Structures are given as C-alpha cells and as structure tokens.
Amino acid sequence: MKYVIxxxxxxxxxxxxxxxxxxxxxxxxxxxxxxxxKVSEQGIAYTxxxxxxxxxxxxxxxxxxxxxQVYYSGRSPLExxxxxxxxxxxxxxxxxxxxxxxxxxxxxxxxxxxxxAGEITSEEAAILIQGSWAIAQINGNNPDFESKCxxxxxPGIDGANDPNRMIVKTDNxxxxxxxxxxxxxxxxxxxxxxxxxxxYTAEIGGKFPIIKDLEIDYDxxxxxxxxxxDIMAKATGTFGFYNESLASVEAGDCFDNAMVDIxxxxxxxxxxxxxxxxxxEENVWE
Numbered sequence: 435m436k437y438v439i440x441x442x443x444x445x446x447x448x449x450x451x452x453x454x455x456x457x458x459x460x461x462x463x464x465x466x467x468x469x470x471x472k473v474s475e476q477g478i479a480y481t482x483x484x485x486x487x488x489x490x491x492x493x494x495x496x497x498x499x500x501x502x503q504v505y506y507s508g509r510s511p512l513e514x515x516x517x518x519x520x521x522x523x524x525x526x527x528x529x530x531x532x533x534x535x536x537x538x539x540x541x542x543x544x545x546x547x548x549x550x551a552g553e554i555t556s557e558e559a560a561i562l563i564q565g566s567w568a569i570a571q572i573n574g575n576n577p578d579f580e581s582k583c584x585x586x587x588x589p590g591i592d593g594a595n596d597p598n599r600m601i602v603k604t605d606n607x608x609x610x611x612x613x614x615x616x617x618x619x620x621x622x623x624x625x626x627x628x629x630x631x632x633x634y635t636a637e638i639g640g641k642f643p644i645i646k647d648l649e650i651d652y653d654x655x656x657x658x659x660x661x662x663x664d665i666m667a668k669a670t671g672t673f674g675f676y677n678e679s680l681a682s683v684e685a686g687d688c689f690d691n692a693m694v695d696i697x698x699x700x701x702x703x704x705x706x707x708x709x710x711x712x713x714x715e716e717n718v719w720e
Contacts, residue, residue, distance in 0.1 A: 439497060472595050526697055563604060566662045568641035573656050587660045587665050600665075602672040642666065681718045688713040 447458045448583065463636040467690045470530040481496035483503055491509040495502045510527035521527060535547035566585070573580045587597070607626060625631060640656035642663065652660055673679070680686045692706035701709070 441490070441494065441497065443493075524694075526694065566658070567603070567641055569658050569662075570638070573640065580657055583658060585661045585665075596670055598668050599671040599673065600669045601675060603675060638695050681714070685710075685713065685718060 442459075447460055449455045449457050453461055479496075481493040483492075486492045486502055486506060489509070491512055492502045492506055495506055495512075508527075510529040511521055511525075513529055515522055515526040519527070531547050531549055533550070535544040536547055538544045569585075572583060596602045607623045608621065609616070613619055627644060629645060629648060632645050632648055635641045636648065636650050636659060637654040640659050642659075643650070650659075680689060689710055692701070692710050695701040695709075696703055696706045
C-alpha cells in the first residue's frame, strides 16, 4: 500500500484580531479540504517531543515513523542525505542559511529581513571551502561547470590578524639517503620540477607552479588559476595545515580529534586542547 502524506507546515498560523479572532486557514476558501474533512478521520497528534526544538525536521521524522528521541541529530545530516551524501557515523554535516540583513550601522542592531538572501538559487549559493588543488578535479568531473566556478579569498574578520597570510600546502619530493639509484632519483625530481612539467601542472592541472614568473598560456589553463595567482601575489606570509605541521601523524590525529570533539560538543575548547597538551607531554616531549 502507498500513502501520500501532505504536511501543511505552519498553515494553521495565528488568530488575527482584526479578523474576529480567526486564523488565515479559517478564512481561506478551501472547498477540497472541506469535502475531504467530511469523510475523513480527524485527530490531534503531537509530533514534537517537549524536549526537542519545534521544527519541521523533528516533526517530519515522527510523521515518517522514526522516533526523534532516537534518530534526531539535527537538520544538517537529514539535508545531506536528501542530496545523496553518503555519511558515515564519524562524519559531521554542517548547514547554513544565506540571509539578507538590514543595513544598520551597528551589527547588534541588524535584523534578518530575508531568510534566503533574496531567493538566491542553489547554484548562486554553492560555496565549496577547498584549496586550489581541487580546481582540476572539479573541472575534470564537470567540464561545463568551469565557466560558472569562481575562486575567492577567504574573508577576513574585522580586528583579526593579517588576512593576506595564507594557508599553503605543498607537494614534496624526497630521496632516501641510502638509495642505490641516486642519479635516477635526482633525474626524476628534476623532470617533475622543470619548466615543461610545471607548465603542464598549471595549464592542465590548474595547480600553482613552483617556478616564479613561469610563462603560462592562460587560454589553456583553468579559468580560476589566474585569480589564485593574484591572491598569492598579495600574500604577506604562509603557514601549513596545523595537523600536518605537528610532530607526528599521531599528533596530527590527536589535534583533528580534538577539533571534532569541540564541534560535536563532547568537550569544551579548554578540555580539547588540554587533551592535545597531555598527548604532547606523554608522547612528544617525554
């Protein structure tokens, strides 16, 4: 048997004093609903437990037969699953609303005047927090998307540190000091780093070349590369990823897990970083 569930989310609204205390639903002309009501079973169901937020995400779980006390973990993972994201038990889904706020001078006085930023489309709102190394992957998987995909510098915060100090990740080529094929290893590293290889890396892969002032054919290169280079030209300093800059892989994992615990609310920032401190005292500084 198949069922059709129609949810009139918020449709009841509130009584309006100027309308004699009636709600918009009571005032509306709804002949089909009226006829259905005459031949239907009617009742009241409480779909939102008193200890959970009164939102459609909680209520919809109840309507579909899932106990929100057991299965509700926030709106984000539900929306991730709805667009085909295969989430693991250890994954965290984050969602946000792009909103329009009033133009009051003081931030504390601003109010939200539109909850969807002027009905912005999904394509216009799509932002992927990613590094420039993802350019080739994005364009390669979606060739028609290149002209629609731009790059922007991560926005700074008023009063924060220098916004032109960049996080930079590099690819490294290493040679064992005990190799029996030193000349071949050196030749391989030179091949990867010469002008021919770096032009290919930039023009086909969209990656930042390691050779300064390398002549690049920007008609061949991904459209986003030039903007990445312009951003990097203004960089006043660089630093690596924290978890990759620590003393060991295990130290990086400890740091990553501490950050996850903060996001999940399992630990306060103070507790999480005390965990990292303890790890260093027991495993790095001993």
